[in-house]
Amino acid sequence: MITRNPLRMLGRLAIAGAIAVTAMAAGADAPRIAVTDLSYEETVSAYFENVEYKEKFNASASRSERFRDSDYASSGASSERARASGEVSYRSSSGVYTFINRGELRKFTADIKGELLRAGYRVVQGKPWTQKNTEKLYDIIGRIKQGYYAGADYVLWGTINHVEFRDEVNPIQGSNATSVSLSLELVGEFSLINTKTYEVKAAFSALGEGSDTKFANAAGTRISLNRGKVMQEVSRSLGEAVASEVSGQFGGGSGYEPRSNQEGGSRNLRPVEERSEKVIIYK
Structure with a gap:
């Protein structure tokens, strides 16, 4: 018993x-954080050539003639009038024009939100930026005042400062095989801003990267690289890097460990601080 x-x-x-x-x-x-879409700015240059041709011309002419001839008399009349004018212009120009394109990228934020939730934060959905006046895109304080992030204690504002796709074909030494790879690197700068005091509580840059590599053993082999896999890896690695920096600089969550660390990955992310708990056993 x-x-x-x-x-x-x-x-x-x-x-x-x-x-x-x-x-x-x-x-x-736990703090409530709103994550903005990633702002971007790119400079676009293009060659142009304009040719303008104008022609204006006005002309008139008149001629009249009458004549009679006989054995006894002759008479005749003649009249002639002419007028002409003209104007021709030709102009050409060429060069390079440059303009700045600004906006928000509607990608790569879902994994940031997910990793922040895993870190113990609450995530608030803000309103997207849809205005055409792109000069105010970087006025994040103005957007906070206008109620874009209602209910949020903090806004995590991110901007992209570097994006690079790379296509590489490399022969493998000692064999007839060739490796074909597609990779993407995305670097963003982030600031965590208090919505009441506008104080910056954390600021950092984060890198997201992904790649897909396949091998061809014969010349002329058609290789199809998985672009979706590359984008997914970039999104996940960026989310992990952002959540790790927020937890390390700001705190306020329940501790964070990147998935890559759990899965045996080798990314150099901030380790989780060890915590001790006191357990009382009643007998």
Whole structure:
């Protein structure tokens, strides 16, 4: 016969309840963060050539003639009139014009939000930037004041400063095989801004990268690289890097460990700080 101590069971239930209440309280007190779409700015240059040709001409002419001849008399008349004018112009110009294109990229933010949720933060959905006046794109304080991120304690504002696609074909030494790869690197700058005081609580740059590589053993082999896989890897690695920096600089979450660390990855991300818990056992 097995006898159980009621006090011991009650003690364990009390501990479990306290842990659950503590976790719920920590989640309720976690900062609410709104993540903006990634802003970008690019300079576009293009060659132009304009040719303009104008022609204006006005002319008129008149001629009249009458004549009679006989053995006894002759008479005749003649009249002639002419007028002419003209104007021709030709102009050509060529060169290079440059303009700046600004906007927001509607990609790569889902994994940032997901990793922030894993880190213990609450995520608030903000309104997207749809205005045509792109000069105010970087006025994040103005957007906060206009209520774009209602309910958020902080806004994580990101801008892209470098994007590079690379297509590479490299022969493998000692064989007839060739490696074909597609890779993408994306670097963004981020600021975590308090929506009440506009104080910057964290600022950092983060790198997202992804690649797909395949091998061809014969010349003329058709290779199809997975562009979607590359974009997914970039999004996930960028989300991990951002969440790691936010947890390291700002705190306020429940601790964060990148998925790549859990899966045996080798990314150099900030390690999670070890935490100790005191456990009381009632007997």
